Amino acid sequence: MKRALLTALLVLRATAAHAHKPSDSYLALHAESATLTGQWDIALRDLDDAIGLDGDDDAAITWSELRDRRAAIAAYALPRLQIEADGVACVNRPGDLLVDRRTDGAYAVLRFTVDCPRAPQHLSLRYALFFDRDPQHRGLLFLTAGGAPQTLLFSAVRPRQEIDLATAAGWGNVAEYWRAGVWRAATGVEQVLFLLALLLPSAWRRDSGDAQPVRVRAVRLGILKVVVALGVAHSIGVALAALHILQPPAHLLAYGIPTAIALAALTAAARRLAASGWILAFAFGLLHGCCLAEVLASVPLGPVLLHSLLGFSAGVETGQLVLVGICLGLAYGLPPQRAPRRLPQWASAVLIAAPIGVWLVGRAASLSLS
Amino acid sequence: MRARLHTVLAMVIALVIACAAPPASVAEPFVPTDDALVLERLPVSPLDPQARRLRAMRSDLARRPDDLNLAVQVAWLCIEQGRALADPRHYGYAQAALAPWWDAAAPPAPVLVLRATIRQHDHDFDAALADLALALRADPDNSQAWLTQAVVQQVRGDYDAARQSCFEVLQRATPLVAATCLSGVDALNGAAAPAYERLHHALGRAGDTPAGARRWALTTLAEIAARLGRPAAAEAHFRQALQLDGTDDYLLGAYADFLLDQRRPADVRQLLATARQTDAVLLRLALADAMSGATELAADTQLLRERFAAARLRGDTVHRREEARFALYVLGDAATALALARDNWTVQREPWDARILLESALAAGANDAAQPAVSFLGRSGLEDVVLASAAARLQTERR
Numbered sequence: 001m002k003r004a005l006l007t008a009l010l011v012l013r014a015t016a017a018h019a020h021k022p023s024d025s026y027l028a029l030h031a032e033s034a035t036l037t038g039q040w041d042i043a044l045r046d047l048d049d050a051i052g053l054d055g056d057d058d059a060a061i062t063w064s065e066l067r068d069r070r071a072a073i074a075a076y077a078l079p080r081l082q083i084e085a086d087g088v089a090c091v092n093r094p095g096d097l098l099v100d101r102r103t104d105g106a107y108a109v110l111r112f113t114v115d116c117p118r119a120p121q122h123l124s125l126r127y128a129l130f131f132d133r134d135p136q137h138r139g140l141l142f143l144t145a146g147g148a149p150q151t152l153l154f155s156a157v158r159p160r161q162e163i164d165l166a167t168a169a170g171w172g173n174v175a176e177y178w179r180a181g182v183w184r185a186a187t188g189v190e191q192v193l194f195l196l197a198l199l200l201p202s203a204w205r206r207d208s209g210d211a212q213p214v215r216v217r218a219v220r221l222g223i224l225k226v227v228v229a230l231g232v233a234h235s236i237g238v239a240l241a242a243l244h245i246l247q248p249p250a251h252l253l254a255y256g257i258p259t260a261i262a263l264a265a266l267t268a269a270a271r272r273l274a275a276s277g278w279i280l281a282f283a284f285g286l287l288h289g290c291c292l293a294e295v296l297a298s299v300p301l302g303p304v305l306l307h308s309l310l311g312f313s314a315g316v317e318t319g320q321l322v323l324v325g326i327c328l329g330l331a332y333g334l335p336p337q338r339a340p341r342r343l344p345q346w347a348s349a350v351l352i353a354a355p356i357g358v359w360l361v362g363r364a365a366s367l368s369l370s
Numbered sequence: 371m372r373a374r375l376h377t378v379l380a381m382v383i384a385l386v387i388a389c390a391a392p393p394a395s396v397a398e399p400f401v402p403t404d405d406a407l408v409l410e411r412l413p414v415s416p417l418d419p420q421a422r423r424l425r426a427m428r429s430d431l432a433r434r435p436d437d438l439n440l441a442v443q444v445a446w447l448c449i450e451q452g453r454a455l456a457d458p459r460h461y462g463y464a465q466a467a468l469a470p471w472w473d474a475a476a477p478p479a480p481v482l483v484l485r486a487t488i489r490q491h492d493h494d495f496d497a498a499l500a501d502l503a504l505a506l507r508a509d510p511d512n513s514q515a516w517l518t519q520a521v522v523q524q525v526r527g528d529y530d531a532a533r534q535s536c537f538e539v540l541q542r543a544t545p546l547v548a549a550t551c552l553s554g555v556d557a558l559n560g561a562a563a564p565a566y567e568r569l570h571h572a573l574g575r576a577g578d579t580p581a582g583a584r585r586w587a588l589t590t591l592a593e594i595a596a597r598l599g600r601p602a603a604a605e606a607h608f609r610q611a612l613q614l615d616g617t618d619d620y621l622l623g624a625y626a627d628f629l630l631d632q633r634r635p636a637d638v639r640q641l642l643a644t645a646r647q648t649d650a651v652l653l654r655l656a657l658a659d660a661m662s663g664a665t666e667l668a669a670d671t672q673l674l675r676e677r678f679a680a681a682r683l684r685g686d687t688v689h690r691r692e693e694a695r696f697a698l699y700v701l702g703d704a705a706t707a708l709a710l711a712r713d714n715w716t717v718q719r720e721p722w723d724a725r726i727l728l729e730s731a732l733a734a735g736a737n738d739a740a741q742p743a744v745s746f747l748g749r750s751g752l753e754d755v756v757l758a759s760a761a762a763r764l765q766t767e768r769r
Contacts, residue, residue: 020455020456020457020458020459020646020648020649021458021649021677021680021681021684022458022459022462022684022686023459023462024680024683024684039399041399044409044410045410045412045459046459048410048412049459049463054412054416057415057416057417058415059411059412059414059415059416060408060410060411060412061408061409061410061411061412062405062406062407062408062409063402063404063405063406063407063409064405064406066409067405096401098399098400098401099399099400099401099402099409100398100399100400102676102680103673103676103677103680104677104680105410106409106410109399132466132469133462133463133466134459134462134463134465134466135462135465135466135469135472136458136459136461136462136465136492137459137462138684138685140683140684151683153684153685155685
């Protein structure tokens with residue numbers, strides 16, 4: 001009794017905020033066709049408590065130990081997620097196993113597919129992972145299915161969810177993707193920077209001694225060519241990738257974009273730009289368009305459909321045009337005296353070298369992480 | 371020449387921000403290339419005898435879920451593990467052990483006390499008090515229930531009731547535990563200095579008591595001393611308590627808060643250097659960073675943001691006091707802090723709950739919002755130098 005009393009009073013003084021996070025799993029489901037795709041992030045700590053992962057009992061779970069338990073993980077988790085499409089049970093099939101690090105530790109990422117008899121109009125989900133071991137566990141579901149994505153919570157008191165899916169062919173979604181595209185253009189810094197790197201020099205080109213920009217019309221034509229080339233190439237790239245004519249390798253975007261920016265900046269410095277800027281812009285646009293699917297995947301709106309892609313692409317181009325317009329307006333609007341100038345040569349050399357170095361180190365570090 | 375400089379500048383800006391753009395897949399699932407990569411370190415070795423015993427008991431319980439004695443034992447062990455590791459999933463395991471009785475209106479008394487303990491940990495104080503009242507009707511001699519009730523009533527700011535519960539503990543537990551209970555309440559209720567003396571005296575006389583009880587007494591002494599504005603005494607008691615258990619979450623948090631009030635952020639970092647990265651620890655580290663302008667501030671802030679976001683996603687509301695402190699002192703967002711502090715005040719009424727409400731109201735320029743806490747302070751006679759000065763500032767600003 002004394003020991004229990006002691007435990008009681010010690011526990012009571014631990015009413016401070018939850019130290020670690022309680023147990024959660026993260027479930028992403030895409031329901032666009034008869035075969036749903038899913039990804040289930042489950043905390044390693046929870047899995048270890050349920051089925052044991054630490055093969056050699058050294059209190060450390062390594063990748064090889066996790067991989068060895070891959071079948072067991074799938075066999076434990078997937079039967080605890082029951083999906084019915086229009087009243088007919090679907091079958092879960094395990095896929096790849098990956099790892100993710102979240103704010104409270106490492107998670108096993110179980111990819112899987114769900115075979116349903118046909119594309120569902122109505123989904124019925126029953127979630128039962130860990131509730132028998134930890135009634136405070138929650139399952140967070142991110143469901144995308146043609147309509148707006150939904151976030152749903154499974155708990156021990158609410159283990160079922162019923163979802164009516166919007167019809168997949170909704171062109172009404174295009175507006176949403178367009179908006180997302182505009183937002184992405186605003187926040188997708190690399191595109192705007194690329195354009196600026198190409199365009200600003202021509203806007204600011206001053207022949208020595210002149211207060212006014214010369215050959216205004218030629219400069220404007222040059223800018224127009226660049227912007228048009230970018231837009232056209234972008235759409236072509238999007239179409240090529242969407243129709244699966246081109247299959248861009250996985251990290252083309254991540255490495256191609258900074259390279260393109262560097263190239264743009266270098267050619268701008270070489271001042272050979274006015275004539276050939278549009279060629280570089282075309283190449284960049286093609287690159288970005290091809291990889292737009294990858295970009296779109298990072299926007300949590302769901303899997304890539306043709307109309308969503310086109311909407312997104314149009315949004316991106318709209319956003320770009322607006323931003324470019326603002327920047328150029330500022331550049332034109334700046335009186336000559338206000339334009340930045342007078343940087344000594346060595347300072348500009350340092351300023352260029354430092355970011356390149358940082359960037360290279362950063363990319364190398366991210367390479368070694370994955 | 372000039373155009374060249376302009377282009378150089380454009381180039382530079384482009385590259386600098388390109389570097390700032392996050393790499394494509396840092397927070398994404400990945401396939402490790404190294405088999406020996408350690409993904410997660412478990413907090414307890416699987417070979418630890420206590421852990422093995424608990425695992426065996428849980429397996430037994432899975433086969434005989436209706437065994438009340440076994441279930442109660444397992445639940446207490448899980449709760450103790452949850453406290454030691456500061457990991458709430460163990461409270462979930464305890465709840466699972468009680469599954470056959472969890473939803474009953476009037477389960478057996480041991481289950482009621484456990485259920486109350488788990489619910490109070492989840493900040494469901496009303497339900498906890500209801501369970502305790504039921505348990506005490508059935509078993510008025512249950513000192514655990516009295517003690518739990520005293521603490522919950524104290525957290526709610528119901529000091530008269532808490533004192534009554536402590537008197538019941540007096541007859542049923544060791545003098546030190548009872549003295550800590552009573553002094554804890556009296557110190558919040560207008561008799562802080564005498565309460566300190568009494569508890570100090572009781573600790574000196576206590577002789578051979580379990581470390582846990584001594585630590586609770588020392589922590590309480592430290593908190594009373596800090597609130598009375600006696601930093602030297604507070605520090606001495608905190609250090610004595612740490613010697614008994616250097617990993618207790620609550621103690622580390624309380625000592626860190628004291629050090630922050632003394633404006634010693636470097637000592638906070640040193641204190642928490644080897645502590646588990648719990649939300650409570652991260653908060654104090656972030657507060658220390660903000661105070662000292664440390665470079666770790668950005669990383670600690672981001673981590674805390676993610677933790678609070680994850681809690682919000684799952685619908686948890688137990689963090690509001692901590693989130694309010696984070697919003698006010700790290701993010702400088704007085705409006706959010708005030709909203710959180712007001713919500714928090716409806717659930718709990720400890721000195722820190724009053725303090726964050728007063729300070730966020732002051733910062734947000736919404737002095738009326740702090741009125742509930744000000745009235746509470748007036749009614750209870752709570753003595754706390756920091757609270758007193760905050761309340762005084764509020765009064766002067768209202769005029």
